[in-house]
Amino acid sequence: xxxxxxxxxxxxxxxxxxxxxxxxxxxxxxxxxxxxxxxxxxxxxxxxxxxxxxxxxxxxxxxxxxxxxxxxxxxxxxxxxxxxxxxxxxxxxxxxxxxxxxxxxxxxxxxxxxxxxxxxxxxxxxxxxxxxxxxxxxxxxxxxxxxxxxxxxxxxxxxxxxxxxxxxxxxxxxxxxxxxxxxxxxxxxxxxxxxxxxxxxxxxxxxxxxxxxxxxxxxxxxxxxxxxxxxxxxxxxxxxxxxxxxxxxxxxxxxxxxxxxxxxxxxxxxxxxxxxxxxxxxxxxxxxxxxx
Amino acid sequence: xxxxxxxxxxxxxxxxxxxxxxxxxxxxxxxxxxxxxxxxxxxxxxxxxxxxxxxxxxxxxxxxxxxxxxxxxxxxxxxxxxxxxxxxxxxxxxxxxxxxxxxxxxxxxxxxxxxxxxxxxxxxxxxxxxxxxxxxxxxxxxxxxxxxxxxxxxxxxxxxxxxxxxxxxxxxxxxxxxxxxxxxxxxxxxxxxxxxxxxxxxxxxxxxxxxxxxxxxxxxxxxxxxxxxxxxxxxxxxxxxxxxxxxxxxxxxxxxxxxxxxxxxxxxxxxxxxxxxxxxxxxxxxxxxxxxxxxxxxxxxxxxxxxxxxxxxxxxxxxxxxxxxxxxxxxxxxxxxxxxxxxxxxxx
Numbered sequence: 143x144x145x146x147x148x149x150x151x152x153x154x155x156x157x158x159x160x161x162x163x164x165x166x167x168x169x170x171x172x173x174x175x176x177x178x179x180x181x182x183x184x185x186x187x188x189x190x191x192x193x194x195x196x197x198x199x200x201x202x203x204x205x206x207x208x209x210x211x212x213x214x215x216x217x218x219x220x221x222x223x224x225x226x227x228x229x230x231x232x233x234x235x236x237x238x239x240x241x242x243x244x245x246x247x248x249x250x251x252x253x254x255x256x257x258x259x260x261x262x263x264x265x266x267x268x269x270x271x272x273x274x275x276x277x278x279x280x281x282x283x284x285x286x287x288x289x290x291x292x293x294x295x296x297x298x299x300x301x302x303x304x305x306x307x308x309x310x311x312x313x314x315x316x317x318x319x320x321x322x323x324x325x326x327x328x329x330x331x332x333x334x335x336x337x338x339x340x341x342x343x344x345x346x347x348x349x350x351x352x353x354x355x356x357x358x359x360x361x362x363x364x365x366x367x368x369x370x371x372x373x374x375x376x377x378x379x380x381x382x383x384x385x386x387x388x389x390x391x392x393x394x395x396x397x398x399x400x401x402x403x404x405x406x407x408x409x410x411x412x413x414x415x416x417x418x419x420x421x422x423x424x425x426x427x428x429x430x431x432x433x434x
Numbered sequence: 435x436x437x438x439x440x441x442x443x444x445x446x447x448x449x450x451x452x453x454x455x456x457x458x459x460x461x462x463x464x465x466x467x468x469x470x471x472x473x474x475x476x477x478x479x480x481x482x483x484x485x486x487x488x489x490x491x492x493x494x495x496x497x498x499x500x501x502x503x504x505x506x507x508x509x510x511x512x513x514x515x516x517x518x519x520x521x522x523x524x525x526x527x528x529x530x531x532x533x534x535x536x537x538x539x540x541x542x543x544x545x546x547x548x549x550x551x552x553x554x555x556x557x558x559x560x561x562x563x564x565x566x567x568x569x570x571x572x573x574x575x576x577x578x579x580x581x582x583x584x585x586x587x588x589x590x591x592x593x594x595x596x597x598x599x600x601x602x603x604x605x606x607x608x609x610x611x612x613x614x615x616x617x618x619x620x621x622x623x624x625x626x627x628x629x630x631x632x633x634x635x636x637x638x639x640x641x642x643x644x645x646x647x648x649x650x651x652x653x654x655x656x657x658x659x660x661x662x663x664x665x666x667x668x669x670x671x672x673x674x675x676x677x678x679x680x681x682x683x684x685x686x687x688x689x690x691x692x693x694x695x696x697x698x699x700x701x702x703x704x705x706x707x708x709x710x711x712x713x714x715x716x717x718x719x720x721x722x723x724x725x726x727x728x729x730x731x732x733x734x735x736x737x738x739x740x741x742x743x744x745x746x747x748x749x750x751x752x753x754x755x756x757x758x759x760x761x762x763x764x765x766x767x768x769x770x771x772x773x774x775x776x777x778x779x780x781x782x
């Protein structure tokens with residue numbers, strides 16, 4: 143006898159699935175639309191862009207704009223080419239992320255593992271700096287950097303930004319989840335504070351470091367105000383700061399170079415996107431994995 | 435390999451709580467000592483003080499001829515095995531075992547040789563390049579052991595190393611650890627809350643309760659002649675029967691029930707302790723027990739009942755098909771332990 147049980151396909155669930163994906167796709171399209179618009183405009187001559195704005199036409203100016211964006215400068219010195227700015231941004235992003243991670247880890251290490259008198263107090267002091275972002279203290283910061291003679295230098299660009307309550311906080315939480323016995327075993331194995339940090343804590347924090355790196359790199363890459371303040375030499379411009387320079391030149395007979403600026407904007411988007419894509423799995427692991 | 439001497443070792447926490455009251459004992463070279471007691475009795479604190487992971491509030495600790503109160507754990511010439519193994523998760527088995535040697539600036543080839551030696555002894559040769567997460571519980575336990583023996587320490591410290599294993603593996607590792615300690619001849623201090631582990635592994639047992647040492651002795655001593663009612667009830671499963679009794683005119687009674695036990699020097703209220711296996715069913719016995727429940731344990735049977743209104747258990751062979759109801763029993767010679775009714779201390 144054949145089984146009476148029928149296998150139902152459940153249409154309502156499938157509909158729900160389609161709906162879910164529909165919403166997600168719409169959202170993604172909505173987010174990517176401006177990027178596509180940028181891309182479209184980089185293919186058109188500037189005059190066309192000036193007259194009609196974004197359109198559906200695809201022109202032939204892509205390679206020309208790319209060449210202009212990456213290898214031509216618009217300043218007096220001719221130093222702020224796209225390549226140069228990309229390099230500067232890269233140094234800022236990497237230095238910013240590395241600095242924040244190293245400093246945050248060391249601060250968290252001190253707070254979690256050393257019996258200091260005011261460890262908790264120190265932590266909360268660090269934590270309250272979240273309420274004092276750079277924008278609030280920008281004038282004194284500028285003055286200090288200027289007195290130190292660090293205007294228009296990479297260290298001036300990076301160092302004032304690398305104190306990080308966020309990284310300290312994340313590493314503190316992470317270190318606290320590492321079992322006490324591991325520390326004790328290391329002590330008995332003769333690992334001093336430095337060895338314990340380097341041999342055990344740092345390798346254990348790999349995923350956490352990767353996660354922090356992504357967040358901090360993107361954050362550093364997107365810095366705008368501070369680089370604008372302290373870089374006046376054109377060869378120190380970062381991408382995010384340099385794009386502005388190009389669209390501003392609406393004077394005399396020259397047109398704003400939309401195509402070139404848009405191309406630079408696209409270039410500026412790429413590295414953070416690539417980093418997120420490549421480190422995605424680390425990122426998720428770092429923030430969710432807790433069993434050590 | 436060394437003798438360990440504790441004198442008046444005390445632990446008082448900053449909040450005023452005394453975790454270990456002054457404790458003194460010697461561990462001769464090569465002896466396997468087990469610290470046993472319920473959780474919170476201070477046994478782990480004691481071990482951690484010996485290891486140097488916990489400060490000693492008062493007293494002297496000597497390992498060998500050296501006073502080590504203020505010596506760093508790494509320099510005490512000890513090795514410790516932790517309850518959750520505490521293996522370094524990012525290092526291979528080889529590196530885990532060799533890490534302590536590496537920190538002591540020992541030559542690479544020498545480390546390699548010693549790690550091999552240890553891994554062979556522990557049957558870990560095939561796993562040297564694995565990470566701890568790729569090992570079973572028993573193997574991780576062995577790696578933890580390897581990390582301890584590779585250093586050739588004067589003293590092994592074990593902090594409940596078997597409590598994360600399943601029952602069968604535990605029995606097996608128990609024997610392995612004991613055999614290994616015998617072979618290496620290294621003095622060992624082993625902490626456990628499991629009285630079976632204590633009985634089977636120890637050369638000498640130290641029973642602790644509420645921060646105090648209740649009794650120190652060989653497993654046989656501790657089992658047969660417990661010094662206090664706590665030891666009597668803690669050691670042995672099922673525990674020793676403890677009943678309120680009375681001595682008058684040299685005769686011992688539980689309630690109105692006389693216990694055949696003469697010429698006692700004491701009088702007044704006492705606590706009577708009798709091991710369940712020291713009570714024998716005997717038709718001509720003078721003591722009557724009302725059996726209310728029979729527990730089948732396979733190899734033997736446990737009869738639960740009352741005598742003069744107080745609970746008592748009797749341990750009989752599996753072939754002894756006694757059922758519930760009144761049962762006449764007699765006692766084996768020297769079966770009765772007497773304790774002070776108030777202090778719980780042994781009287782004879």
